[in-house]
Amino acid sequence: MNTFTDLRHAEHIQTVKPLPAWAYLSPELLELEYERVILPSWQFVCHQNELPAAGDYLTLNLWRDSVIVMRGSDGRLRAFQNACRHRGARLLDGQGNCARQITCPYHAWSYELEGQLARVPAERSFQTLDKLSLGLREFDIEIFLGLVFVRIAGGGPSLASVMGELGHELAPYGIEDMVPASAVQPAEHWNCNWKVALDNYLDNYHVPYGHPGLHRLMDNELACSINTHGVSWSRSSLRERPSPNWSERLYQRLAPRAFADMPEAIRSSWLFCFMPVNIGFDVYPDGISIFQVLPSGPAITEVRVPLYLRRDASRETRAVRYVATRINDQINLEDRALCERVQSGLSGHRYAAGPLSDFEMPVKDMHDRLRAACPVLEIEHRPAEGSLRRINDEMLAGR
Numbered sequence: 494m495n496t497f498t499d500l501r502h503a504e505h506i507q508t509v510k511p512l513p514a515w516a517y518l519s520p521e522l523l524e525l526e527y528e529r530v531i532l533p534s535w536q537f538v539c540h541q542n543e544l545p546a547a548g549d550y551l552t553l554n555l556w557r558d559s560v561i562v563m564r565g566s567d568g569r570l571r572a573f574q575n576a577c578r579h580r581g582a583r584l585l586d587g588q589g590n591c592a593r594q595i596t597c598p599y600h601a602w603s604y605e606l607e608g609q610l611a612r613v614p615a616e617r618s619f620q621t622l623d624k625l626s627l628g629l630r631e632f633d634i635e636i637f638l639g640l641v642f643v644r645i646a647g648g649g650p651s652l653a654s655v656m657g658e659l660g661h662e663l664a665p666y667g668i669e670d671m672v673p674a675s676a677v678q679p680a681e682h683w684n685c686n687w688k689v690a691l692d693n694y695l696d697n698y699h700v701p702y703g704h705p706g707l708h709r710l711m712d713n714e715l716a717c718s719i720n721t722h723g724v725s726w727s728r729s730s731l732r733e734r735p736s737p738n739w740s741e742r743l744y745q746r747l748a749p750r751a752f753a754d755m756p757e758a759i760r761s762s763w764l765f766c767f768m769p770v771n772i773g774f775d776v777y778p779d780g781i782s783i784f785q786v787l788p789s790g791p792a793i794t795e796v797r798v799p800l801y802l803r804r805d806a807s808r809e810t811r812a813v814r815y816v817a818t819r820i821n822d823q824i825n826l827e828d829r830a831l832c833e834r835v836q837s838g839l840s841g842h843r844y845a846a847g848p849l850s851d852f853e854m855p856v857k858d859m860h861d862r863l864r865a866a867c868p869v870l871e872i873e874h875r876p877a878e879g880s881l882r883r884i885n886d887e888m889l890a891g892r
């Protein structure tokens with residue numbers, strides 16, 4: 494099966510065309526993308542330190558699916574489908590602790606923290622009941638530098654192999670030991686297709702003009718490194734010339750002092766990374782912010798932005814964090830506004846997309862991967878409503 498994890502060569506990517514405008518508007522395409530690219534990809538759930546004790550759990554809701562990550566009595570983290578094996582009721586919401594068992598709110602079937610079906614009320618009322626075969630359905634789970642990921646449709650490469658050499662780049666930050674920021678970062682809903690938010694995250698070309706503050710603060714590397722799985726990263730370094738804006742100037746002055754225990758290259762830079770199909774990592778000297786783009790409909794996207802920080806916060810570090818938050822809130826507002834503008838432009842009658850710059854290389858790579866998984870995206874004009882899946886299946890069969 495062709496999926497977005499297929500390998501591509503750099504020379505090939507140079508010539509890749511952008512996706513057609515209809516790809517950002519079609520409800521039918523979203524169904525295909527969900528099945529063929531979202532479900533087979535690694536999805537971020539939480540940091541391992543958010544679930545320290547047996548019975549601690551956290552749920553992740555995707556468009557049609559919900560996942561529980563639970564710490565078992567044996568100390569292991571597992572991922573379960575968040576649906577009761579009796580009649581499908583969603584078992585858990587949000588975050589919490591199940592002291593001993595997971596009990597369904599409908600008819601009270603209970604499951605062990607490790608997923609086995611433990612107790613069924615009025616068990617004799619069932620003519621057949623094979624409790625051993627009715628445990629919670631498990632999904633793939635993998636922890637990378639303390640970050641917990643799940644994969645609903647299994648079978649692809651491991652998370653560690655997808656991340657590859659980026660693991661070495663991230664190792665000095667001590668991400669495993671980080672804890673959630675005390676202020677909860679609520680998910681946002683942007684009025685755009687999930688791929689508009691994705692393209693925007695992957696595009697370094699817009700930084701100098703779209704983010705004037707970030708551009709004053711940092712010398713942004715517009716080119717990036719990219720591996721065969723489409724994992725990309727680029728580093729932005731603090732400018733020496735003081736910014737005219739006070740919060741940016743304060744960050745430039747304080748950051749190199751506050752993180753004196755970190756290597757020079759880290760304390761004066763931010764690292765921007767991306768893992769297909771929908772997860773960005775903004776890495777600061779003392780923290781990491783995840784940027785996870787989840788479709789909620791063809792033109793509405795949930796953006797999760799959880800933030801994890803080092804535990805040891807001096808007064809100086811707290812000041813730097815305050816300033817960095819102000820700067821990043823502004824960048825986020827700018828990105829959201831740009832994405833919503835793009836969505837409205839793409840919706841125009843017979844709008845056709847233009848070429849992509851080499852500073853949009855990861856966008857090209859991602860579009861190519863999406864086309865490999867959903868070849869119907871090779872068609873320039875929008876296929877007739879209701880025909881998309883059939884055309885896609887025929888194109889896949891003809892490969």
Ligand code: FES
Nearest residue numbers: 577579580597600
């Ligand atoms: S749906 Fe869960 S016990 Fe019936």
Ligand SMILES: [Fe+2]
Nearest residue numbers: 693703704828
């Ligand atoms: Fe941006």
